[in-house]
Amino acid sequence: QSVLTQPPSVSGAPGQRVTISCTGSSSNIGAGYDVHWYQQLPGTAPKLLIYGNSNRPSGVPDRFSGSKSGTSASLAITGLQAEDEADYYCQSYDSSLNVVFGGGTKLTVL
Amino acid sequence: EVQLLESGGGLVQPGGSLRLSCAASGFTFSSYAMSWVRQAPGKGLEWVSAISGSGGSTYYADSVKGRFTISRDNSKNTLYLQMNSLRAEDTAVYYCAKDLNGAVVTATWVTDIWGQGTMVTVSS
Numbered sequence: 392q393s394v395l396t397q398p399p400s401v402s403g404a405p406g407q408r409v410t411i412s413c414t415g416s417s418s419n420i421g422a423g424y425d426v427h428w429y430q431q432l433p434g435t436a437p438k439l440l441i442y443g444n445s446n447r448p449s450g451v452p453d454r455f456s457g458s459k460s461g462t463s464a465s466l467a468i469t470g471l472q473a474e475d476e477a478d479y480y481c482q483s484y485d486s487s488l489n490v491v492f493g494g495g496t497k498l499t500v501l
Numbered sequence: 502e503v504q505l506l507e508s509g510g511g512l513v514q515p516g517g518s519l520r521l522s523c524a525a526s527g528f529t530f531s532s533y534a535m536s537w538v539r540q541a542p543g544k545g546l547e548w549v550s551a552i553s554g555s556g557g558s559t560y561y562a563d564s565v566k567g568r569f570t571i572s573r574d575n576s577k578n579t580l581y582l583q584m585n586s587l588r589a590e591d592t593a594v595y596y597c598a599k600d601l602n603g604a605v606v607t608a609t610w611v612t613d614i615w616g617q618g619t620m621v622t623v624s625s
Contacts, residue, residue: 393545427611429546436596436615437538437546448613480546484608489560490536490548 394419395481395493402499403471411496413464413481419491421462424484428457428466431478431495440479441466468498476500503527503614505597510619517587517623523580523597523616531555531575534600536612537582539593539621549595550582554604565591587623594618 396414403409413426420426428441439448441457444464456467464483468475481493509521523535536551550571551560559571570583580597598612 425609425611436617438615439601439611439613442601442611442613443609482546482611484610489562490551490610492546492548495545 393494394485394488394491395483397479397481397493397496399494400497400499402501403468404501405471405473407471408467408469409471409498410468411466411479411481411498413466413483413493415462415464415483415485417462418487419462419483419485420459420464422486424486426457426459426464427482428455429480429482431480433477437480471500473500503599505599505614505616507595507597507616507619510595510621512622512624513587514625515588515623518583518585519587519621521582521584521595521597521619521621523582525578525580525599528599528614530573530578532604534602534604534606534610535573535580536598536600536610537571537580538596538598538612538615539591540596540618541590541593544593547593551600551606551610552580553606558606560606584621587621589623592621592623594620 429437430440431437444459445457485491506524537549552571568586596618597616599614601613
């Protein structure tokens, strides 16, 4: 069981908007620690997608956005494309466990 | 180009040892904290260990504390992970990763560059 809870899978048709949730607790997200998101394409290393809750590294399309509220965070992807099909992981810090990841969400583009 | 290249993975028997290396290039290595993150086959990401830019501060997940040792040689731009008393549950792809923010490991830990990973299999 991961400290941060993500849905195992989400799906959407090309052009649609999907969101991936990341639910934590008062010892991690709720304590004010930042949430970051990584994208892992099949067979490759993870890639930083969103850092500091809502910031995009250079080169990440603005179709990707992040938000945080209370003990949860969300990743939104608009204008879904076939190449967005991947696993997505949220990550934060837990005051008792150190760095923690969500269990991952597999995005399927229909 | 910023690049990380892991090596040293392989097949090892339970109770055995292995040392992973991660060669860095394209950035001032000593100016950034570094980490190891692993991924068991078909599973999610698990943070393993982190080290400050100077090497003076180290951090470990409970699952590896006392068995793994992270270190770095800034003169060689190389990060290491010494793994002892290996168990079947340590079987995973091990990634090294560069901290986004700088040399100090903080609660805002986030990594912007990852290597391609090296596979470690613990089995008899």
